[in-house]
Amino acid sequence: MTIDSPATLGLAVVAVIAATVALAYLWNGRRILGRALLVTLVVALIAAACAVQINRLTTTYPSWSSLVREPANGGSLSAGVERRPGGGRLTTVTVPGRASGLTLTMGVYLPAAYDLPGRRFPVIEVFHGFPGSPSTWIRRLDVVRHLDREIGAGRMAPTVVLFPYQTPRRLLDTECTNLAGGPQTETFLTEDVAAYATTHLRVRADRAAWGLIGYSAGGFCAMNLALRHPGRYAAAASLSGDSGPAITIGDGSEHTTNHVAWRLRHLPQPRVDLYVAWAADDTESRDGSRDVVRLARPPLRVTAVELPHGGHSPALWRRMEGPAFDWLSSRLARSVPDGS
Numbered sequence: 259m260t261i262d263s264p265a266t267l268g269l270a271v272v273a274v275i276a277a278t279v280a281l282a283y284l285w286n287g288r289r290i291l292g293r294a295l296l297v298t299l300v301v302a303l304i305a306a307a308c309a310v311q312i313n314r315l316t317t318t319y320p321s322w323s324s325l326v327r328e329p330a331n332g333g334s335l336s337a338g339v340e341r342r343p344g345g346g347r348l349t350t351v352t353v354p355g356r357a358s359g360l361t362l363t364m365g366v367y368l369p370a371a372y373d374l375p376g377r378r379f380p381v382i383e384v385f386h387g388f389p390g391s392p393s394t395w396i397r398r399l400d401v402v403r404h405l406d407r408e409i410g411a412g413r414m415a416p417t418v419v420l421f422p423y424q425t426p427r428r429l430l431d432t433e434c435t436n437l438a439g440g441p442q443t444e445t446f447l448t449e450d451v452a453a454y455a456t457t458h459l460r461v462r463a464d465r466a467a468w469g470l471i472g473y474s475a476g477g478f479c480a481m482n483l484a485l486r487h488p489g490r491y492a493a494a495a496s497l498s499g500d501s502g503p504a505i506t507i508g509d510g511s512e513h514t515t516n517h518v519a520w521r522l523r524h525l526p527q528p529r530v531d532l533y534v535a536w537a538a539d540d541t542e543s544r545d546g547s548r549d550v551v552r553l554a555r556p557p558l559r560v561t562a563v564e565l566p567h568g569g570h571s572p573a574l575w576r577r578m579e580g581p582a583f584d585w586l587s588s589r590l591a592r593s594v595p596d597g598s
Contacts, residue, residue: 333350333363334350335348335350335363335364335365335392335393335396335421336348336349336350336365336396339396339402342403342406344370344406344410345370345402345403345406345410346367346368346369346370346372346402346405346406346409347367347368348365348366348367348368348396348402349365349366349368350363350364350365350366351363351364351366351454351458352364353422353446353450353451353454354450354454355442355445355446355450356450356453357442357445357446357449357450357453358441358442358443358445358446358449358450359442360426360441360442360443360446360450362422362423362426362446363392363423364392364420364421364422364423364451364454365392365395365396365420365421365422366418366419366420366421366459367401367402367405367418367419367420367421368418368459369405369409369416369417369418370406370409370416371416371593372416372418372460375460375596376595376596377460377593377594377595377596378460378461378462378593378594378595378596379416379417379418379460379461379462379467379593380415380417380418380461380462380467380468380469380587380590380591380592380593381417381418381419381420381455381461381462381467381468381469382417382418382419382420382468382469382470382471382583382586382587382590383420383422383447383451383468383469383470383471384401384419384420384421384422384470384471384472384476385422385424385434385447385470385471385472385473385475385476385477385479385480386421386424386472386473386475386476387472387473387474387475387476388424388431388433388474388475388504389428389429389431390474390475390476391423391428392421392422392423394572395421396421398572399473399572399575399576399579400576401419401579404576404579404580404583405417405419405583407580408580408583408584408587413580413584413587414583414584414587415587415590415592415593416593417587417590418455418459418460418461420451420455422446422447422451424443424447424476424479425441425443426441427441431475431504431505432505433475433478433479433482433503433504433505433507433516434447434475434476434478434479434482434483435482435503435505435507435511435512435516436507437507437508438507438508438509439508440508444483444486447479447483448483448486448487448490452468452490460596462591462593462594464591465488465489465490465491465492466492466590466591467492467590467591467592468490468491468492468590469491469492469493469494469495469586469589469590470483470484470491470493470494470495471494471495471496471497471579471582471583471586472495472496472497472499473497473498473499473575473578473579474497474498474499474543474570475499475500475503475504476497476499477495477496477497477498477499477500477543478496478499478500478501478502478503478518478546479499480494480495480496480499481494481496481499481501481518481532481534481550482503482516482517482518484530484532485518485521485522485527485528485530486515486516486521488528488529488530491530492530492531492589492590492591493530493531493532493533493586493589493590494530494531494532494533494586495532495533495534495535495582495583495585495586496532496533496534496535496547496550497535497536497574497575497578497579497582498535498536498537498540498543498547498570498574498575498578499534499536499543499546499547500542500543500546500547501517501518501519501546501547501549501550502516502517502518502519502520502546503516503517518546518549518550519546519549519550519553522550522553522554522555522558523553527554527555527556527557527558528557528558529557529558530558530559531558531559531560531561531589532550532554532558532559532560532561533560533561533563533582533585533586534547534550534551534560534561534562534563535547535562535563535564535565535578535581535582536548536563536564536565537564537565537566537567537568537569537570537574538564538565538566538567539566539567539568539569540568540569540570540574542570543570544564547562547564561585563578563581565577565578
């Protein structure tokens with residue numbers, strides 16, 4: 259029984275019901291202290307059941323062991339993911355953070371064509387939301403099946419897809435930035451991940467072959483890092499991302515250079531392609547995304563997609579991810595012979 263399984267949630271709900279029945283049955287026979295303990299037990303079990311359901315939605319903790327392990331030692335992200343005939347495979351690696359000081363687990367999707375030697379492939383880095391983890395993409399958004407389907411249908415070129423953690427602590431929201439006095443997540447994602455991939459995987463190193471995608475906070479990450487590092491990335495896709503971070507970075511840059519709308523207003527816009535998608539009934543990401551679209555000027559190019567309904571939910575992102583990956587692939591350079 260895994261921590262995010264329906265059985266775990268069911269067990270938590272049964273415990274709440276049992277404790278509530280016990281509270282009603284034992285209430286008259288207990289003094290104030292006993293009643294207080296019973297009420298505390300029921301409240302604690304309700305909180306635990308809510309936490310289990312929230313974790314099922316975000317996959318912040320994909321296993322029981324991850325409750326006591328930080329992402330640096332988070333175990334396999336590919337556990338339980340079966341390889342489909344003719345599809346790609348998911349593996350787990352550990353990225354040493356020589357530039358950032360962070361050493362974190364990363365999932366790697368290798369397309370079926372990767373097993374045929376002799377070519378180097380384009381790369382897409384994938385960012386999760388908060389709370390969340392790469393497992394949210396893998397388990398809740400079923401990204402491997404989506405990638406297999408899009409590549410198999412020819413709508414997406416064979417691409418190596420990276421799923422890095424964005425924080426050394428699961429409940430610390432970094433928004434993919436370098437926190438003042440804290441984790442240097444931006445450096446990890448833009449330097450250490452690239453260094454690992456170009457050294458250990460058969461991928462292209464040139465910026466024309468590198469793209470970004472994320473949902474929610476990860477959507478902001480994708481847009482922000484693409485604008486901050488146009489020499490590294492050619493394109494980025496945001497699914498329900500806002501135009502600014504939801505944290506205090508510590509140097510005030512959450513209002514300036516780490517704010518997408520501020521950059522578009524005050525700084526030269528780079529030659530980068532952005533795909534910005536949101537639901538009209540998701541007020542926060544809608545307004546921020548519309549700001550990005552409204553402020554964009556050449557050479558920056560923006561493709562905007564607004565869906566009428568969907569809110570801020572995994573169900574919406576599952577609808578968005580296939581077209582977004584296809585769009586990214588169309589903006590990235592294709593694979594080339596190894597050594598070219």
